[in-house]
Amino acid sequence: MAQYTRVSGSVGLITLQSPRVNALSAAVRQGIVDMMQRALSEPEVKSVVICGQNGIFCGGADIKEFGKNMSGPPLIPMIHAIEAASKPVVAAIEGIALGGGLELALGCHYRIAHAKARVGLPEVTLGLLPAAGGSQRLPRLIGVPAALDLITTGRHVTAAEALKLGIVDQVTDHNTVNVAVKFAKRVAGQSLDPRRISTYPCPCPSDADALFEKAMQKVRRAARGAIAPVACVQAVRAAATLPYNQGMEREKELMATLFTSGQARALQYFFFAQRAVGKWSMPSGARWETSKPRPVHKAAVIGLGTMGRGITVALAQAGLSVVAVETQEKQLMEAKQAISGMLERGAKRSGVAPALDKVSYSHNIQPVADVDLVIEAVFEDMALKKKVFQQLSAVCKPGTFLCSNTSGLDIDHLACQTRNPELVVGMHFFAPAHVMKLLEVVYGPKSSPHAVATAMQLGKKIGKVSVAVGNCRGFVGNRMLKPYLEQALFLLEEGATPEFVDQVLEEFGFAMGVFRVSDLSGLDVGWRVRMADGLAQPDPTTGQPVRVRQGRRYSPLGDLLCEQGRFGQKTGRGWYQYDKPGSQVAKPDPWLHSFLDEYRTRHGLVARRIDHQEVLERCLYSLINEGFRILEDGIAAGPEDIDVIYVFGYSWPRHRGGPMFYAATVGLNKVLERLEHYHQAHPDVPSLQPCRLLRKLVAGGSPPIHKWREVIKKVHSQL
Ligand SMILES: CCC[C@H](O)CC(=O)SCCNC(=O)CCNC(=O)[C@H](O)C(C)(C)COP(=O)([O-])OP(=O)([O-])OC[C@H]1O[C@@H](n2cnc3c(N)ncnc32)[C@H](O)[C@@H]1OP(=O)([O-])[O-]
Known part of the structure; x- marks a missing residue:
């Protein structure tokens, strides 16, 4: 709806209301x-x-209407009519002008923005392009390079930057509507011809071909396989090379292709999935609306290794006071230097003062006594963590929330060490913790809804996308990763190479394949966990068959590499070889290929030709199957939680919506049928056995993903 009032005698004020x-x-x-x-x-x-209304100009086209029958007047002629109007039209931009909202403003003759407003064309993040003339007007207004940047990244710009770029005409600290009304009175009667952006020539640099070629390469690299960024470049190119009307035709054609694409559906699903995870619930029935977070002004971080440092930076940058604790004096000094450096670099990037004074350092735990929340980030060792939790419980003031940054250990075991287990939750950050958007908030059976609400709220405050999940080994993300990694190793045993497996996964859209990621994060991390679990047996004479653990197929390949000191990039050797330790350029390693040949011969394995389809299906469907198990176990409340975790924490290609959305796209019956096929071929691999929920969904006619929660509820009520 829109409301009309006449103000100041001669100004018609139209207020959008939705x-x-x-x-x-x-x-x-x-x-x-x-x-x-x-x-x-x-x-x-x-x-x-x-x-x-309510201090928000406009968030763009109504995404909820996409895919439904179009009704009401179309956007493009509406904006053209505004631009062609005989009286000056001024956009008063408060809050945001995004997508169609900015396109509407670009159709106006003048734009006044509040200093705190943000503008942008984020359509690309929804698998679309600014198709209400945005791809044609913005380059005409601010030039091709700047428009390409904004349209292909979808980034929001501040009012100050918008003024600098020429997107808005004026920025004000005062009441924007009042300023706009005064402005409108002043320009009444002036010629509007110079204000109609569609009539501007498009300022294009002389090296336009090279510019567009570079932009195309950049978007292809940044989001492998995503079609919207490519279409955005093509649309801006049309603005630069064609008259306005023809450019608009091209914009329309490109939009038509995008609009009906699976990628746009996936990205729009993902937009709502990100909002859905904020509306968390626990199996106890506790929910986000009824659970009040407690304020956190002062926090502590215990353990200043890589994770602890990143968490400290994230907290301090969000304005919290942080007590950073590291018991080893030398480590404490190193951490202090590293944290200060990270804060300084971050502040320089965002043009603010570094929050150095927000962090105080201590080599003992006493100064955490008065904090509101503690995040433990010591080495991933249960005995050590238990000790820390006992100390924290003794030292902290009553009501302090105690959180662990464990990536998979049992939160309940830690809660049991404290006087108030209801105050304990997991806060699983992803490295680097001050950069990665994802936070898994893990509740145990005793965690109170307040503790979950507080951790979720803190996550939001420090700019994370927080997902509440239940307590189990590896939580959601790492639990699903296990069968994926396992399949990748089995594929090597059966004849594939790391290069081939990685190539298939990268073609699917992952920035890096599984083996390149393992080399980057360090093979020794998983090795230590497997040793602690009694899985990695360096001595094969223990009587246990080398390729079987606990009655299941096991691949010791990763352990064997670690025994050779091949820990990945940091040692210059892993699944690939590197020029030197620390180098990031992975090269195929002939040593590894002969090692694999020898390994197969030793174990009587005959290498066979493995195709793309098998790599994808075995790696992805086993991961998806674990996702269904997680839903069945009630560890995640819905498929959106899993998808958000995988996109933000594990680089699942966003334009494929996340693993559960992908399963729905492929067809649940196909996923089930292929899992059955592979499980028949590998009966000693339980992760390939289709789980009950997947079977139930298929038996129920594979309902659309937004209906899965109903089926999950039924499964839970039958348990
Ligand atoms: C021909 C067409 C061409 C055109 O170029 C295409 C477009 O414009 S494409 C569009 C280009 N525009 C964009 O891509 C902007 C997309 N929006 C955003 O980026 C953020 O929502 C925004 C920054 C605006 C506010 O962030 P925040 O303050 O953290 O708040 P929040 O995020 O929690 O949202 C609050 C509620 O509003 C809902 N909702 C929001 N936007 C839309 C929408 N467009 N539609 C419908 N609903 C929308 C959202 O779902 C949520 O609902 P609920 O039921 O309360 O959960």
């Missing part, structure tokens, strides 16, 4: 069309201001 972000729904578009007609027909009205 909670929460004044998206351009059919009703809002109809309102704008009607109110513009009214403003233009009233002789007393000399100029028009468009604004949005």
Whole structure:
């Protein structure tokens, strides 16, 4: 809807009204069309201001309407009519002008923004392009290079940057609508010809071909296989090379292809999935609306290794006071230097003062006595963590939340060490913790809803996407990773090479294949865990068959590499070879190929030809099957939680929506059928055995993903 009022005698004020972000729904578009007609027909009205209610200009097209039958007036003619109006139209931008919202503003003759407003064309993040003239007007207004940057990344820019780029005409600290009304009065009667952006020539640099070629390479590298960024470059190219009307035709054609693509569906699903994870629930029935977070002003981090340092930086950058504790004096000094450096570099990037004074350092635990929340980030060792939790429980003031950054250990065991187990939750960060967006908030059977709400709220405050998950080995992300890694190793045993497996996964859209990632994160990490679990047996004379553990197929390949000191990039050798330790350029390693040949011969394995399909299906479907088990076990509340974890924490290609969405796209019956096929061929691999929930969903006719929660509820109620 849109409301019309006459203000200051001669200004028609049109206010968009559609909670929460004044998206351009059919009703809002109809309102704008009607109110513009009214403003233009009233002789007393000399100029028009468009604004949005509740301090938000407009969040763009209404994404909830996508895929439904189109109703109401279309956006493009509506914006053209505004641009062609005989009276000046001023956009008063408060809060945000995004996507269609900015396109609407670009159709206006003037734009006034509040200093705290942000503008942008984020359509690419939804698998689309700015198709209400944004791809044609923005390059005409700010030039090709800047428009390419904004349109292909979808990044939001501040009002200050928007002013510098020329997107807005004025920035104000005062009431934006009042300023816009005054401005509108002042420009009433002036010629509008120089203000119609569609009539501008597109300023294009002389080396346009090279510029577009470079932009194309950049977007292809940044999001492998994603089609929207490519279409965005093509649309801007049309702006630079074609007259406006033809450019608009090209924009329309490109949009038509994107709009019906699976990628746009996946990205729009993912947009709502990110919002859905904030509305968390626990099996106890506790929910986000009814569980109040407690304020956290002061926090502590225990253990200043890589993770502890990143967490300290993330907290301090969000304005919290942090007590950073490391018991080894030398490590403490090194950590202090590293944290200060990270804070300084971060501050330089964002043009603010570094939050150095937010962090105080200590080599003992006493100063944490008065903090509101502690995040333990010591070495991944249960005995050590238990000791830390006992100490924290004794030292901290009553009510302090005690959190562990464990990546998979049992939260309940830690809670049992404390006087108040209800205050204990997991906060599983991903490395580097000040950069990676994901946070798994892990609740144990005793964790209180307040503790979960507080950790979720803190996650939001420090800029993370937080997902509440139940307590089990590896939680959601690492638990699902296990069968994926396992399949990759089995494929090597059966004849594949690391290069081939990685190539298939990278073609699917992962930035790096499984073996390149292992080399990057260090093979020794998993090796130590397997040793602690009694899985990696360096001595094969223990009587246990080398390729069997606990009655299941096991591949010792990773352990054998570690025994040779091949820990990945840091040692210059792993699944690949590197020029020197620390180098990042992975090269195929002839040593590894002959090692694999010898290994197969030793174990009577005959290498066979493995194709793309098998690599993808075995790696991905075993991971997806574990995802269904996680849903069945109630560890994740819905498929959205898993998908958000995988996209933000494990670089699952976003344009494929996440593993559970991908399964729905492929077809659950196909996933089930292929898992059955592979399980028949490998009966000693339990992770290939299709789980109950998957069978149930297929038996129920493979309902769409938004209906899975109903089936999950039924499965739980039958247990
Ligand atoms: C021809 C067409 C061409 C055109 O170029 C295409 C487009 O414009 S494509 C569009 C280009 N625009 C974009 O890509 C902008 C997408 N939006 C955003 O990036 C953020 O929502 C925003 C920054 C605006 C606010 O962040 P925040 O303050 O953290 O708040 P929040 O995120 O929690 O959202 C609050 C509620 O609003 C909902 N909702 C939001 N936007 C839309 C929408 N467009 N539609 C419908 N609903 C929308 C959201 O789901 C949530 O609902 P609920 O039921 O309460 O969960």
